[in-house]
Amino acid sequence: MEFNIKSGHPEKQRTACVVVGIYEPRRLSEVAKQLDEVSDGYLSSILRRGDLEGKIGQTLLLHNVPGTLADRVLLVGCGRERELGDTQYRKVISHAIRTLHETGSMETVCYLTELNVRGRDTAWKVRHAIETARYALYSFDQLKSKKNITRRPLRKIVFSVASRRELGIAEQARREAEAIAGGVELARDLGNLPSNVCTPTHLVEEAKRLCNLHDRLTCKVLTESHIEKAGMNALLAVAKGSEQSPRFIILEYKGNEKKDAHPTILVGKGVTFDSGGISLKKAERMDEMKYDMSGAGSVLGTLSAVAELQLPINVIGLIPAVENMPSGKATKPGDIVTSLSGQTVEILNTDAEGRLILCDALTYAERFKPSAVIDIATLTGACVTALGAHAHGLMSNHNPLTNDLLNAGRMACDRAWELPIWDEYQEQLDSPFADMANIGGAEAGAITAACFLSRFTRKYRWAHLDIAGTAWKPMPKKEKGSTGRPVPLLTQYLIDRSCDDGMPPPLPIPMDLGEDE
Structure with missing residues (x-):
């Protein structure tokens, strides 16, 4: 899976799918409003018909939205805007990624990272979007004779930030997210292996x-x-x-x-x-x-x-x-x-x-x-x-x-x-x-x-x-x-320690344990 960061208008994205959020009850997010304007109210008319309420877990895939260059637009329910916290945000991302993976959109530009999450900045939203995407797409089929094959799997995700000034911190967040996600997947693989394979050796x-x-x-x-x-x-x-x-x-x-x-x-x-x-x-x-x-x-x-x-x-x-x-x-x-x-x-x-x-x-x-x-x-x-x-x-x-x-x-x-x-x-x-x-x-x-x-x-x-x-x-x-x-917790703790001016000194150790064997 390839992850990238960019800044740009949603209607100008040439991609298989653009992803935007819809709040409950049937309220357009700021990015969704931009798409609604260029499409002469196409999104709002769909919402008025009751096709999507905006609850977390709901998705609606649209094709050939007027005024846009993307093949598809995915509307993703985000719940009530004032209630969008850490857990809700990760659920929104997870539902979006699974839907994209199952509907043949091999690449996407996702604007959910521009949602307002209580107390969280752009770096946090980008990092957790990538970690959640990797987690949602994880599959353990190493020991199956027939692998879990998706015909047109999601291969590339571009997460958007609101301005070019945020590209630097978002890119650092991407690095951290990819490293943490890789560590999580290693731990998951080891845990999922049977004990006749995963031995002390x-x-x-x-x-x-x-x-x-x-x-x-x-x-x-x-x-x-x-x-x-x-x-x-x-x-x-x-x-x-x-x-x-x-x-x-x-x-x-x-x-x-x-x-x-x-x-x-x-x-x-x-x-x-x-x-x-x-x-x-x-x-x-x-x-x-x-x-x-x-x-x-x-x-x-x-x-x-x-x-x-x-x-x-x-x-x-x-x-x-x-x-x-x-x-x-x-x-x-x-x-x-x-x-x-x-x-x-x-x-x-x-x-x-x-x-x-x-x-x-x-x-x-x-x-x-x-x-x-x-x-x-x-x-x-x-x-x-x-x-x-x-x-x-x-x-x-x-x-x-x-x-x-x-x-x-x-x-x-x-x-x-x-x-x-x-x-x-x-x-x-x-x-x-x-x-x-x-x-x-x-x-x-x-x-x-x-x-x-x-x-x-x-x-x-x-x-x-x-x-x-x-x-x-x-x-x-x-x-x-x-x-x-x-x-994730342990890596974040160590990232925090690496940002400190100095680590605390150890407590004195009077006991001599000798050399390593």
Whole structure:
């Protein structure tokens, strides 16, 4: 798909289709008014007949509109003008793009980017139009013998801005949108792959492929023997029951060569299939456990976007990649392991495995003296119950980091919601036999999972994103699949950091963890 930016009158566009908005009830947008004038009231006469009310989701395709050079004009319902916010705008764009793709318009000039969206400027509208278009046209048919082929697919979209003065900022918005959309699609592809294809080894191959594409990206991989030698026993406990050996992936993006430029670290849960282990899950919807590596996918997608944009910051991605399976070698409920931090964990439920691989990765992160660490994981069903499919659960030990992530989520239309991790919740993790248990009981499951992780993050600024409800859509079948979230939020956060005058210094780290294996 090719995207371009231009400024010009709608009636002068020689294209397969010009797209303009119609507000409810049957009100022409400013650009639609221009077309109505040159066509001697052709659009308004159609609206008066009741062909289009202007509600979001409605479209009307017109051919040979008088006074225009385009083959077609697509009218798109935008709802009530004063109610046009972020979510409504993206819905309008999505409906328009799908209609164009299905009706044979192989190219288009779209004027929906000139709509008035509450509190949003031209750059935001262009960026989200492109991201939404790419998202709407995404298709995963890699493993089908018969591909999803559209006879005359949409190939080129030109988004319009009101004046030539805005072309520069709109072009930068296009660059950001294409990079983010590419990262989202990478995360979606990885999530949608079945677990017999997307194994820990496959994640390694994908990380190396990214490094081959970008000079500033380097990759290091710890194999099972390296992981064991390093002392990551909590991670190994999860992998013991599987024939797939674990991997620990270290991806480093270096965009700032200054010696005092401390990295932001992204830690992604990479459980390529989660059966629950000995604490076996129910058979219903167990196929969705292939998505349990969505945190890892989002790290790879974000680093892809960062490298594409060549942001002037340093970012490290840590991906503990395992498969959680039951077998005669699998970890059993009641087993106790010593984590990389030296803290011991009583594993009461082998299905609470994500926190076990993450705790060792979070300890490993200390050696890089990070400015901030963000872990991303499909961690708890409790977060799905609490927040549903719309917001990521966000918990953190640093209020400014929390605010930065919340703001990035609002800007990216990839929102998070803060949950508390007060000391009172920590008591639920008490164990009579080890330093802590890996579960805290039925109450506040998302919070106690984060409390568990917080015990391994006391030496730096840390935030946890629980994406269990947002990483994939279970239903309906035609929409089932990975969402690629939270790549937009994470990339926006890093874009914001790259615009800062300086990154915050890391917290002091008294503990010497030695050299990398």
